[in-house]
Amino acid sequence: EAQVTQNPRYLITVTGKKLTVTCSQNMNHEYMSWYRQDPGLGLRQIYYSMNVEVTDKGDVPEGYKVSRKEKRNFPLILESPSPNQTSLYFCASRPTGVSSGNTIYFGEGSWLTVV
């Protein structure tokens, strides 16, 4: 089954304790992206990657890092989490090419609480 898988789905952590949210897709997509969703703000892009070893900042990259060493994986790293990073996080991927229709596929979301 084609899917985007995120882990963990739910996490409560403390300020300053490094954490990584993993994201894996099995559709051989080149493009992957991370978003955070906050009430009244919709989804905002954190980082994206056009392909392996190619990453770029989105609209709200502060406090986050990413890496893209393999095509299927795109982990989101919070080196020193702070309470303002409490949010619902979505990983997404999409294929490249005109025939793909630009549809982006989302994971189920990761609820992160920083206390």
Next chain:
Amino acid sequence: AQSVTQLDSHVSVSEGTPVLLRCNYSSSYSPSLFWYVQHPNKGLQLLLKYTSAATLVKGINGFEAEFKKSETSFHLTKPSAHMSDAAEYFCVVSDIFTSGTYKYIFGTGTRLKVLA
């Protein structure tokens, strides 16, 4: 610059009555437009998309949307609401730039409530 405005943050309808969720966009290029639905504690599911083919787009679960370039709108409609339609709906615009990068801009969401 791209932007998406969902004109209503909350919409309430009675079961069996029509649904209208409004979305206006601005885009410098020829955009693709999407509607996604998010049920409570779930991820985002694609309802429908417009990618420069037919301006009236039919999606899943009886939803449809019409792309109106002159009004820069992409409103989502359904003739008859069902209780299971209660969810949050996001309008999304996507552009591909000459550099080959993609940009997806999300609206702030419309929460649909369906009354029995």
